[in-house]
């Protein structure tokens with residue numbers, strides 16, 4: 001048996017077919033024709049507006065996707081929570097062209113961009129999603145499918161972060177990646193992008209869940225980043241079929257996949273009404289752990305996070321180390337003590353000051369009494385050695401590498 | 414009978430000699446001016462007729478033809494009036510039979526025959542010198558301006574009558590005393606760095622920009638003193654060298670922007686056009702080519718506040734002067750080149766609302782709108798801006814924090830400028846090619862620069878710029894050799910860090 005039932009992602013038998021989460025009842029008959037049913041899933045899921053809930057309802061009503069696709073469109077539509085003319089058109093086209101052709105076309109479209117189709121019937125379907133209500137029936141994945149089976153933590157936040165938020169995102173994603181855990185995020189500008197980057201720079205793996213089809217990476221500015229994610233052992237995941245013409249990016253559905261793929265979600269910075277707060281609610285609804293990084297009380301970008309903490313919905317993250325501890329992870333620490341030995345007094349002073357507290361050149365000047373020109377050159381050297389980083393050139397912070405080194409060579413502290 | 418006089422015209426910012434020939438022949442009475450003469454020159458016919466009559470001479474009732482040569486040069490303006498009138502008088506025998514004095518004639522005629530000042534006299538007198546006539550007559554009001562040109566005798570005349578008397582040797586006009594090049598004094602009414610709160614990195618970048626004539630880009634939210642800081646740049650500018658002073662004064666003379674009593678400018682220009690400026694007003698052009706703000710800022714500063722609000726084509730047009738210190742204007746009869754070597758001091762908000770990246774305020778812009786906003790700074794222009802600083806709101810403070818006043822910073826800047834002039838004759842930003850050991854960049858540091866470039870992902874073009882900035886930083890501390898700290902400081906202003 002190819003083992004759709006045995007593969008476990010469904011985790012259902014005939015007996016719980018009536019339960020709402022029993023998405024597909026795989027009869028002995030259907031399992032013999034599993035490739036056919038799989039093609040029907042791919043076709044049915046590609047209908048605009050059907051959604052995971054509608055999909056589940058249709059399959060439940062007709063017993064299988066194959067059966068559903070032989071029914072008149074009106075009967076299918078009757079099962080959907082909502083539909084429009086587009087849904088009707090798509091169903092008619094599906095029956096006109098023939099759904100096996102549509103499925104083959106979609107698989108081919110995915111292959112053209114180096115991707116693959118993964119349905120909830122497949123062994124490769126991520127176990128973390130399989131257990132969820134409203135799981136996506138079909139995923140389009142570019143990159144390494146097996147990454148989706150590994151432990152993951154989501155790092156999300158606003159598209160308009162502060163320097164503090166970017167620094168926190170990079171620190172936390174770096175630690176998570178070094179602990180061997182996949183960093184999941186949404187490829188958005190701001191926090192998401194920095195979390196992906198930090199994971200890659202740490203030599204780790206990262207998964208981007210796209211709001212767009214895999215053949216139209218959104219946002220376009222992150223296309224290079226997306227390519228790097230795939231090249232360095234990660235994956236791009238999307239629920240939208242490739243080649244779809246219409247299509248505003250679907251952020252809401254994307255967010256629940258981000259949290260669903262992850263054992264825990266960390267919200268770095270989120271103003272009121274931020275999309276990251278939707279990911280946070282999805283994580284809570286899915287029964288996953290939620291963490292939030294606190295921010296200054298006068299910072300707009302942290303209002304959502306601070307409220308999550310105040311309302312006891314999210315756990316407070318005090319440091320990336322404490323987060324890892326809570327997640328039961330540990331970091332492999334490289335040996336780089338020789339770097340410190342080559343620093344001048346000035347550079348050591350600046351690094352020591354930044355390890356105590358991040359700051360602007362103005363603050364560093366006040367604390368260290370160094371001239372601006374000395375600070376500027378010392379910071380460049382420390383940046384070049386990967387000991388200091390800045391976001392937007394305003395606030396500078398010591399990197400994790402620097403912190404580790406300096407823990408070892410205590411003379412600087 | 415044919416008569417010829419010498420005058421001059423302005424082409425771009427230079428004076429060019431023009432021969433004015435008049436021929437009086439039998440035929441119906443008329444006065445025709447030929448030789449690519451523009452509308453203002455055609456109007457000279459009426460002024461010249463009246464002026465000749467009102468000075469007691471006659472306009473011959475013949476066919477008069479005036480030719481302005483060379484014929485391929487477009488001629489505009491009113492500065493040929495005097496030469497046209499004198500040529501007509503010569504051609505009609507009213508200047509006597511003895512040869513008249515060889516001298517260039519410049520000036521606009523009023524109907525009563527008196528002489529009115531014309532713009533660009535400095536350039537016109539310089540053209541007369543190149544024509545080797547030895548003498549130039551200009552309107553009284555333009556005498557000091559013309560007399561700042563050396564190696565030519567400048568004489569001021571009040572009217573056509575006085576000019577004729579001088580030409581025929583009846584009453585010689587006195588030669589003007591050469592106008593001295595004035596000494597420099599610090600500008601007044603300029604904001605002082607001592608009043609700027611915080612922003613140490615931006616202050617330092619301004620100092621480097623002015624010292625080596627590098628370009629500066631400040632970004633940050635509104636109301637944090639970007640404009641104030643840029644304006645402080647005027648108080649740091651070193652005096653113009655004497656030859657520069659003559660060159661700059663000539664450009665400003667052509668634009669009609671000098672004080673006729675004190676025509677030679679010693680302070681470096683500091684031009685700050687508003688963002689609504691047209692491309693033509695920014696880089697020059699028009700049917701009668703006039704220098705734009707970029708040329709008026711030659712050897713000084715062009716300040717663009719709210720740079721992203723400028724027209725995209727205006728910003729694009731700045732690429733050439735930033736790269737090569739000139740503006741080329743295509744026009745009928747060939748391209749014209751105007752000098753435009755300036756330090757660009759610019760500032761802009763990071764997004765339309767201004768608060769992107771700020772900790773205290775939320776940005777209200779759509780992502781797309783914010784990206785399009787910054788994208789107005791096209792790649793080629795980005796590449797040509799040397800020093801980049803992202804500014805943030807300073808810590809709240811009521812009093813200035815006792816930072817260095819402009820007078821102290823200006824001393825360093827002036828000394829650094831002198832070092833550049835004495836070493837290489839040009840500002841460090843204008844050095845060509847890669848710097849080597851002869852420019853004080855040790856081989857070891859050349860290697861370090863390459864290494865840093867790879868680490869930070871900088872283009873070779875950017876690294877050349879970094880090396881020139883490091884040269885200026887070393888000059889600011891009085892060092893002949895560039896040190897590693899100078900290179901590293903120069904790298905602190907890389908655009909990748911700020912924007």
Ligand SMILES: [Zn+2]
Pocket residue numbers: 764765766767768769776777778783
């Ligand atoms: Zn904004």
